[in-house]
Amino acid sequence: MAELMYWEAIRRAHDEELANDPNVIVMGEDVGVVGGTYKATSGLYQKYGEQRIIDTPISENSFTGIGIGASMAGVRPIIEIMSINFALLALDTLVNAAAKIRYMSGGRVSCPIVMRTPGGTAHQLAAQHSARLARMFMSTAGLRVVTPRGPLDACGMLKSAVRCNDPVIVIEHERMYNLKEELPDHEFFRPLEGAEIVRRGTDITLIGYNYSVHLCLEAAKRLEKDGISAEVLDLRALKPLDRETIRRSVEKTHRVLVAEEDEAPVGVGSEIIATVIEDCFFALDAQPVRVHAADVPVPYAAALEHAAIPDVEDVYKGALKVMGKI
Amino acid sequence: MKAADQKRLLREMIFYRRFEERCFEAYMERKIGGFLHLYSGQEAVATGVLETARCGHDYVITGYRDHVHAIKTGAPAREVMAELYGKETGSSRGRGGSMHVFDPTVNFMGGYALVGEPFPLAAGLALACKHKKTDQIAICFLGDGANNQGTFHETMNMAAVWHLPVLFVCENNQYAIGTRIDRSTAVVDQYKRMCAYNIPASQHDGQDIDIVMTAAKKAIDQVRAGKGPYFLEFLTYRLRGHSMSDKTITYRPKEEEQKWAERDPLKIYSDRLKKAGVIADADIKAMEKEVQDEIENDIVKFAEESADPRVEDLYKYVLDDNPDPRWIGPLQNAI
Ligand SMILES: Cc1ncc(C[n+]2csc(CCOP(=O)(O)OP(=O)(O)O)c2C)c(N)n1
Ligand SMILES: [Mg+2]
Numbered sequence: 001m002a003e004l005m006y007w008e009a010i011r012r013a014h015d016e017e018l019a020n021d022p023n024v025i026v027m028g029e030d031v032g033v034v035g036g037t038y039k040a041t042s043g044l045y046q047k048y049g050e051q052r053i054i055d056t057p058i059s060e061n062s063f064t065g066i067g068i069g070a071s072m073a074g075v076r077p078i079i080e081i082m083s084i085n086f087a088l089l090a091l092d093t094l095v096n097a098a099a100k101i102r103y104m105s106g107g108r109v110s111c112p113i114v115m116r117t118p119g120g121t122a123h124q125l126a127a128q129h130s131a132r133l134a135r136m137f138m139s140t141a142g143l144r145v146v147t148p149r150g151p152l153d154a155c156g157m158l159k160s161a162v163r164c165n166d167p168v169i170v171i172e173h174e175r176m177y178n179l180k181e182e183l184p185d186h187e188f189f190r191p192l193e194g195a196e197i198v199r200r201g202t203d204i205t206l207i208g209y210n211y212s213v214h215l216c217l218e219a220a221k222r223l224e225k226d227g228i229s230a231e232v233l234d235l236r237a238l239k240p241l242d243r244e245t246i247r248r249s250v251e252k253t254h255r256v257l258v259a260e261e262d263e264a265p266v267g268v269g270s271e272i273i274a275t276v277i278e279d280c281f282f283a284l285d286a287q288p289v290r291v292h293a294a295d296v297p298v299p300y301a302a303a304l305e306h307a308a309i310p311d312v313e314d315v316y317k318g319a320l321k322v323m324g325k326i
Numbered sequence: 327m328k329a330a331d332q333k334r335l336l337r338e339m340i341f342y343r344r345f346e347e348r349c350f351e352a353y354m355e356r357k358i359g360g361f362l363h364l365y366s367g368q369e370a371v372a373t374g375v376l377e378t379a380r381c382g383h384d385y386v387i388t389g390y391r392d393h394v395h396a397i398k399t400g401a402p403a404r405e406v407m408a409e410l411y412g413k414e415t416g417s418s419r420g421r422g423g424s425m426h427v428f429d430p431t432v433n434f435m436g437g438y439a440l441v442g443e444p445f446p447l448a449a450g451l452a453l454a455c456k457h458k459k460t461d462q463i464a465i466c467f468l469g470d471g472a473n474n475q476g477t478f479h480e481t482m483n484m485a486a487v488w489h490l491p492v493l494f495v496c497e498n499n500q501y502a503i504g505t506r507i508d509r510s511t512a513v514v515d516q517y518k519r520m521c522a523y524n525i526p527a528s529q530h531d532g533q534d535i536d537i538v539m540t541a542a543k544k545a546i547d548q549v550r551a552g553k554g555p556y557f558l559e560f561l562t563y564r565l566r567g568h569s570m571s572d573k574t575i576t577y578r579p580k581e582e583e584q585k586w587a588e589r590d591p592l593k594i595y596s597d598r599l600k601k602a603g604v605i606a607d608a609d610i611k612a613m614e615k616e617v618q619d620e621i622e623n624d625i626v627k628f629a630e631e632s633a634d635p636r637v638e639d640l641y642k643y644v645l646d647d648n649p650d651p652r653w654i655g656p657l658q659n660a661i
Contacts (some may be wrong), residue, residue: 025457065447073451093446107431109430163653168647189653
């Protein structure tokens with residue numbers, strides 16, 4: 001076992017998959033010579049060469065499209081988009097092409113691409129560098145969307161994403177690249193589906209994904225001091241969604257909160273609460289609560305940014321509300 | 327070219343014309359739905375370029391006006407017609423329709439509705455050929471209007487920087503729906519725009535299949551030899567509207583339409599073959615009859631008699647239907 005940071009775990013996954021299959025390539029802005037904005041591809045250019053680690057011009061729609069076209073002919077590109085905000089430029093090719101080609105061709109052509117991108121707010125990056133968009137990809141049929149919460153999933157899910165025959169969007173987070181976790185030394189994979197209970201509890205289920213899992217875990221510690229036993233569930237995959245694990249947890253705790261950094265209305269939480277209502281309404285003992293970002297462009301000023309983005313305190317208070325304590 | 331090949335090419339173009347006109351009729355009978363874009367008038371371009379390519383080996387991709395490109399590439403015409411009828415036997419199992427014909431068995435990688443979207447996909451197919459060190463190339467057919475999309479510029483730049491084996495064929499029919507090219511485009515001669523990307527380019531008459539083949543041969547040889555991308559512009563004209571819903575009279579002068587009708591690619595080629603003594607009027611009549619029979623009694627019949635997709639299969643093909651559980655899950659299956 002070795003402790004790796006999140007970015008190192010991603011680099012390890014790249015390295016193993018590049019070594020495993022000569023058809024795996026990496027594309028993106030500054031992924032090669034520079035080694036990636038978050039170092040996630042560092043050293044790979046030197047090891048695998050410029051034919052496989054491709055520095056692209058700043059043309060998101062078309063270099064993503066080139067990756068998709070290559071994937072239709074048997075290449076397996078891992079495409080890095082520097083920030084999820086810039087993925088908006090690639091939406092045409094992601095949503096109109098990658099997500100639909102398998103279906104439109106009656107299952108005859110597939111697009112096994114992986115698109116990795118950090119999505120979330122960091123520190124005062126302001127409106128154009130703080131987009132989340134998980135909810136938007138989650139609503140696009142034909143894509144898989146995964147949100148590794150730590151290095152183990154970051155490595156294992158990326159490896160699975162490379163091998164899977166569907167287009168996979170991997171949403172990382174600027175504030176997670178330095179998280180540490182023990183990883184097995186031997187090769188391992190983590191599946192692209194299935195929510196995970198990351199903390200057992202009996203009184204309330206706190207549901208998160210990506211960075212908000214960590215908010216839920218912190219909030220659960222505080223709730224414990226109040227005598228409230230919180231279960232924390234990491235969705236891991238937003239699409240397809242593991243409704244079964246959500247239902248089982250809520251049927252046990254009878255109370256639910258969803259925490260996300262995405263905005264509502266029409267956030268990820270909206271969808272989760274809707275599935276809870278559909279799947280286990282009568283198990284609920286209290287009104288569910290959504291904790292989400294304010295419906296505003298993310299402001300620059302620290303105090304405003306803080307007010308716009310949910311933190312541990314917001315999750316903690318939200319949980320107390322579900323419990324009827326405030 | 328041998329006389330037999332010349333006759334075959336003429337027959338192919340007659341076939342494509344009749345196929346498209348039959349689609350028009352089926353649309354009127356409401357057998358075909360959605361948007362329908364016919365290729366009548368432009369046949370010499372796809373026929374000539376693809377005659378010169380290695381169909382089934384090279385990758386071909388285009389926009390929504392895709393029936394003829396698919397068939398010439400090698401997609402069975404019956405399956406293309408069945409696709410238009412929305413049948414399970416269609417090229418795309420009835421999931422795509424007229425604008426989304428796919429046949430990967432012959433490397434026909436689809437028709438796409440989003441104007442300009444295939445540019446990068448084509449470059450990506452070419453990147454795969456280069457990556458795998460095959461002698462395949464990718465051929466991308468798109469209209470003049472597509473060249474005003476960002477993907478055009480982005481893709482030309484990358485195709486040139488990376489020396490990708492891709493041939494871009496611009497079918498300049500001078501209109502993007504109802505907008506004449508000079509009303510939307512600063513540089514009307516499309517090949518000139520390639521100066522900006524250092525891509526070899528040339529402009530040719532797209533109504534004369536012999537000219538098309540000569541130009542295509544030169545370009546394809548160069549692309550296949552590893553000299554990077556090439557851009558061919560063919561001046562052409564569609565005889566019908568953009569799709570089934572526009573009236574050309576609202577945006578195209580009658581005299582212009584008449585002038586181009588005289589330059590019908592079928593007429594130009596059949597006149598030439600007649601003059602050369604390769605074919606006589608009676609042969610052409612016989613060909614037309616034969617094509618008509620084939621389309622009616624085989625192709626349309628197949629489409630009519632094929633089954634609709636089953637509603638139970640609505641969710642089929644969204645994602646890989648037989649995924650390897652090691653990569654997909656559920657979580658308990660983690661290695
Ligand atoms: C992104 C996008 N914008 C607009 C349209 C609507 N549209 C469909 S075809 C077309 C004109 C395209 O003209 P051109 O590229 O010259 O092709 P042609 O139809 O003449 O072959 C337009 C505007 C579209 N399908 N996609
Ligand atoms: Mg046009």
